[in-house]
Amino acid sequence: MKKNKFLVAVLALPLALAACTSTSSSSDSSSAAAPAEGSAAATAAASAAPAAGGEGYGYNIAVVTHGGAGDAFWSVVKAGAEKAGADLGDNVQYQSDGDPQKQAQLIDAAVSQGVQGLVVSMANPDALKDSIAKATAAGIPVITINAGGDKSKEFGAMNHIGQDEAVAGNAVGAKMAEAGAKNVICVIQEAGNVALETRCQGVTDGLGGTVENLQVDNNDLTGAQATIKSKLQADPSIDGVVTLGGQMAAVAAAAVEEAGSSAKVGTFDVNSDVTALIKDGKVLFAVDQQPYLQGYMGVDLMTLYLSNANTLGGGLPVLTGPSFVTPENVDQISELAVAGTR
């Protein structure tokens, strides 16, 4: 709860800044559009001195994530990062690749391009270790977001902004137990992602019953639906399904219905389909780790550090979740999900 207050304070900051910058909106919008033009614009702006609030900060900040192309979640992170760039007048370059090797190369490219700040998600921290070391060696401050919080400090990053997967998983397990579930399957849609395994482990700890993991393919949703259905048919005592990504919740809800099972579905991450399912009562709840906030705050905190040497969190990760989407607050959030910011 203490952290929540913290978050509110942090949230208020960019709003105040945005209010400041909006007075000179014409120059702001031009610099916000710059990142689309790529490296040429970036280097040109790099020589500009960090300007005072009125004209925007003009920092070059690279946001390099592991989000797969076409992933709904990461498009929200990107939207957040770009909005922060626009609000603060920074040049934000967002790039992503799900392959750790390629992500490392993207970081290297950003470093050699001379960005002033680096915001990175670390799904596979060890693969990025060298690249991040290069960045810190070059004097570029690094903030990690979303995944890789436990390695963040070790790699020399300033702080980590994200959801602690174990904490969130624990909360989900507790919520499922509250709903009466005892035998739960945890659907993993991306093999080898440490964060997803940690979530399922957290669910196990929080539930206090049995949790079994089920691996499915995120790019083949009808196949995933059949697999979940198979599991429900094979073991009728399953009374809960936890999914780890928005789109999989819709698939699991359909599988539960088709299998004639009474299992409750709870999910991580929110999108417009999930909010509709929560309204219909087909999904019990969704954990929102507020990806928009991760993108936004990554850029925002970086800007605060570059301009005012501020850091946040006192060496502990800044948590953006779990916040729950339930039938009570779903209406408001669904409007925002349609707009692509939740």
Add this chain to the structure above:
Amino acid sequence: MGAVSATADERVAKVSVFRRLLMKPELGAVIGAILIFLFFSFLSPVFHSAAGIANWLDPASTIGIMAVAVAMLMIGGHFDLSAGVQIGSAGLIVGILTTHFHLFIWASIAVSLVVVLAIGAFNGYLVVRTGLPSFIITLATFLMLQGLNLGLTKLIINTVQVGGIREEPGYDSAKAVFASQFTLFGQEFQITILWWILWTALATWILMHTRFGNWTFATGGDRNASRNVGVPVKSTTIKLFMIVSAAAWFVGTTEALRLGSMQANAGFGRELIFIVAAVIGGCLLTGGYGSAIGAAIGALIFGMTSQGIVYAGWDSDWFKFFLGAMLLLAVLSNEYVRRRAATQKKG
């Protein structure tokens, strides 16, 4: 190669039913499918219950519709690595046109067909025009489409997931055709299973009983020789690519209507599964040999295995390993049977 390719003489000659059976490319796959069915039935009673069968026929049907078309193309001597992504393209077009531009759903489906057929024609045209391996050409379209699916989707609707197809007018009628369920023996089955059977029958008829089918076998068997005897190799090839695209359109539309939404990353990486299914079903990677029924059974094997592993309750961390091992077994038994059949035929 070409042992079974239907020249007029062979077809007219009287061959015993048994021997004709042995000569079929799909025989090995049939036996593999029976073995896998028995194997998983033994491990789990749910597997051979009506509910279980309905459930593993479901993924088998979508893979099967694609595999049958991919098999035709492979018989014609080509690959299409963009087949998986085209599923995504087709579904996204349907989704975006209906939910964003509020086009009537059937019109969107028609537009989607036209666009995806154009992609197939583009693939085919490039392959015949450049003479480059289809592997390379379609790898390029695969990558381009991957980018287009994401880039255009985000450009138009500013998110990567098209939702809300269910609320659009005409959805119910479209769903009835593409994504509804039918009841048989008190169990609900996906309608795609019927479409799968229909596609397989149609493809088999085309391959075995039409001139286009003969041209397909000839083109895949020996392109130059076919050209010399007057087979329209180029148009046959282009049409084969378009058939794969038509199948991708069908499956993509099915998925968009069934899920009520479509992700921009849908279909990536599935193209290999279709090729695998076709190969299990007796298609040669070199072309000129294979069957649509075989590919359909290859898809069946894939569907049974992927769901059977879950029914058997094996640790899902090992899922892909088991899947690969089962497929290897299926292919090996397939190969063994085919070789036996070939020697018996001579003897």
